[in-house]
Amino acid sequence: MSGIALDGQPAAQPRHAPALRRLRFVVWTFSGSVSALFGLALVAAFLLLAALGPWIVPFPEDAAGAIHLAQRLQPPSALHWFGTDEMGDDILSRVVLGTRTSLWVGLTITGIASAIGVPLGIAAGYLGGLPRRVIMRVTDVFLAVPGLVLALAIVSALGAGVMHGVLALSLVWWPGYVRLIEAKALTLRSEPYVEASRTMGAGHTWILLRHILPNCVSPLIVKASMDMGLAILAVASLGFIGLGAKPPAPEWGAMISVARSYMPDWWWYSFFPGLFIFLTVLGFNLFGDGLRDTLDPRSERG
Amino acid sequence: MLRYLAGRLALLGVMLGGLIVITFVVANVAPSDPAALAAGPDATRDMIETVRREYGLDQPLPAQFVRYVGDLLRGDLGRSVQTGNAVADDLRRYFPATMELVLLSMAFSVLLGVPLGMLAAVRRNRPFDHAVRVLAVSGVALPAFWAALLLQLLFAVWLGWLPTSGQLSVSTAPPNPYTGMILLDALVALDWPVFREALRYALLPSLVLALPSIAAIVRVNRAEMIEVMGADYITAARAHGVSPWRVIGWLALKNAMLPTLAMVGLRLGWTLGSSFLVETVFDWPGIGLYAVSSAIASDFKPVMGVTLAIGITFMLSNLVIDLAYGWLDPRTRTA
Numbered sequence: 001m002s003g004i005a006l007d008g009q010p011a012a013q014p015r016h017a018p019a020l021r022r023l024r025f026v027v028w029t030f031s032g033s034v035s036a037l038f039g040l041a042l043v044a045a046f047l048l049l050a051a052l053g054p055w056i057v058p059f060p061e062d063a064a065g066a067i068h069l070a071q072r073l074q075p076p077s078a079l080h081w082f083g084t085d086e087m088g089d090d091i092l093s094r095v096v097l098g099t100r101t102s103l104w105v106g107l108t109i110t111g112i113a114s115a116i117g118v119p120l121g122i123a124a125g126y127l128g129g130l131p132r133r134v135i136m137r138v139t140d141v142f143l144a145v146p147g148l149v150l151a152l153a154i155v156s157a158l159g160a161g162v163m164h165g166v167l168a169l170s171l172v173w174w175p176g177y178v179r180l181i182e183a184k185a186l187t188l189r190s191e192p193y194v195e196a197s198r199t200m201g202a203g204h205t206w207i208l209l210r211h212i213l214p215n216c217v218s219p220l221i222v223k224a225s226m227d228m229g230l231a232i233l234a235v236a237s238l239g240f241i242g243l244g245a246k247p248p249a250p251e252w253g254a255m256i257s258v259a260r261s262y263m264p265d266w267w268w269y270s271f272f273p274g275l276f277i278f279l280t281v282l283g284f285n286l287f288g289d290g291l292r293d294t295l296d297p298r299s300e301r302g
Numbered sequence: 303m304l305r306y307l308a309g310r311l312a313l314l315g316v317m318l319g320g321l322i323v324i325t326f327v328v329a330n331v332a333p334s335d336p337a338a339l340a341a342g343p344d345a346t347r348d349m350i351e352t353v354r355r356e357y358g359l360d361q362p363l364p365a366q367f368v369r370y371v372g373d374l375l376r377g378d379l380g381r382s383v384q385t386g387n388a389v390a391d392d393l394r395r396y397f398p399a400t401m402e403l404v405l406l407s408m409a410f411s412v413l414l415g416v417p418l419g420m421l422a423a424v425r426r427n428r429p430f431d432h433a434v435r436v437l438a439v440s441g442v443a444l445p446a447f448w449a450a451l452l453l454q455l456l457f458a459v460w461l462g463w464l465p466t467s468g469q470l471s472v473s474t475a476p477p478n479p480y481t482g483m484i485l486l487d488a489l490v491a492l493d494w495p496v497f498r499e500a501l502r503y504a505l506l507p508s509l510v511l512a513l514p515s516i517a518a519i520v521r522v523n524r525a526e527m528i529e530v531m532g533a534d535y536i537t538a539a540r541a542h543g544v545s546p547w548r549v550i551g552w553l554a555l556k557n558a559m560l561p562t563l564a565m566v567g568l569r570l571g572w573t574l575g576s577s578f579l580v581e582t583v584f585d586w587p588g589i590g591l592y593a594v595s596s597a598i599a600s601d602f603k604p605v606m607g608v609t610l611a612i613g614i615t616f617m618l619s620n621l622v623i624d625l626a627y628g629w630l631d632p633r634t635r636t637a
Contacts, residue, residue, distance in 0.1 A: 141320030145613040146575020153328050153609040156597035237579055240447045241594045264459040274448030282443035
């Protein structure tokens with residue numbers, strides 16, 4: 001019996017063989033796509049910069065808004081790769097440290113949105129009937145107002161600030177998750193293996209935990225990775241119009257908002273923060289797209 | 303078809319009611335004091351209390367809601383502290399400019415997105431297809447306000463081909479406002495110089511606004527074309543010797559256009575919602591710029607008015623798309 005280790009326990013490899021085989025398959029399909037790998041590289045670079053930021057940037061104190069008026073608004077140079085801003089702060093340092101803001105902002109919004117959306121989606125899709133009608137109607141109403149506009153309204157009620165922006169965007173972000181999970185749970189509910197499980201006397205909790213939830217994980221991961229990028233973009237948009245983070249906090253949108261008054265002569269000031277937003281959103285989009293092709297190949301690409 | 307129409311209209315009513323409830327909740331359940339918001343940023347304590355009584359904000363929430371709905375039905379959206387005008391009047395003034403931008407950008411996205419998606423499908427997995435797909439992915443990830451700043455820098459400042467911002471030069475008299483959309487009004491008045499000038503001003507903002515929609519339409523149209531091209535009737539048409547361009551450009555495209563149409567409807571709302579970013583960069587006098595300047599000044603009523611206006615426009619455009627869909631494809635009427 002090659003599967004039994006000497007101490008009588010089943011050896012790890014054969015027991016986990018199906019999972020390992022599946023993982024190897026996912027890695028294989030994912031690495032077959034150039035754009036997915038490019039997305040992975042961008043996401044990895046973003047996470048690395050967020051983790052190591054304070055130790056690798058040349059002027060970490062500039063992110064908090066140090067003032068060096070002698071060297072304000074310098075063009076890119078060997079010392080300041082991205083130039084300096086109106087306070088004389090190193091733009092490279094501020095942009096790199098801005099990855100941290102963007103990371104937590106993206107995680108918080110997608111986290112709250114799925115924490116609200118997934119239970120509602122499961123309730124609607126699995127229970128059906130009246131709960132489904134009520135939940136989906138409310139979801140539709142929320143989807144009928146462009147999210148950014150509703151977020152703008154909520155922020156203007158709460159007052160400007162990055163926390164309020166994140167809260168507002170979380171409150172308008174969940175309907176997409178309800179839609180996604182509801183559709184999934186609705187089809188899963190009548191799958192033969194779920195019906196079989198029910199005939200054999202399985203309770204709702206068992207069916208939800210063993211059959212419905214695990215099968216919702218793949219589309220959820222795909223959507224969340226796409227939404228990371230879009231949420232970062234949305235917060236930057238609020239920052240740009242002056243309702244998000246307040247300078248000198250190193251947030252990309254807010255930096256561009258200030259930099260706008262230094263266009264066109266000091267164009268690099270708004271160019272580099274924008275480039276970072278673009279690459280981050282692009283990275284999460286391509287990564288999510290690649291994940292969808294490997295984890296959820298039957299779903300529609302949109 | 304008539305029953306379908308009635309059902310859709312009833313749904314629209316429900317959605318409108320929902321929208322009104324949402325805006326009411328946002329305005330009243332927020333932890334900030336609505337009376338202080340309504341009185342404006344510089345109000346004294348006495349003024350706030352006066353406003354509270356005047357607007358009935360000292361009454362219980364259900365009574366306030368009834369009052370709110372009544373005001374809305376009479377077209378009263380409150381008063382803007384910043385402009386001093388009734389919000390409804392301000393909206394009437396600024397809304398056409400936004401609509402002009404949005405419609406022009408939707409025209410761009412269909413005129414560019416459909417042919418690009420079609421050609422990418424025909425040249426599948428060739429360099430042209432890859433180039434279009436890179437373009438499509440980038441279009442979604444591009445921050446609209448950043449793209450706007452860069453294109454403004456390139457075309458208006460460095461090359462000097464197009465004007466930097468605004469809707470018309472100060473010295474040009476706008477045409478007689480039939481619709482309020484300068485392009486359309488100039489067209490109606492057959493005033494070509496003004497039309498050309500207005501188009502030059504509108505080109506950059508509407509193109510920036512169109513970028514994500516072009517990307518989305520390219521993706522949908524490409525995917526649909528690929529699917530339709532594999533259908534039996536296309537193979538049959540080809541076997542009968544129908545010319546390739548007639549097969550691709552008419553027989554296949556006709557069926558691929560339905561999902562594309564749905565995407566156009568979806569993007570219209572999205573474009574309306576993100577117009578405030580582009581309007582901010584290009585100083586375009588639309589409701590987006592109005593909402594942003596009001597929001598920054600903590601002037602609350604205009605922001606709610608704009609939210610309602612955009613929500614209603616989006617719902618109506620969805621209704622039109624649904625009806626068009628039901629008309630083109632009778633199978634969808636039962637859904």
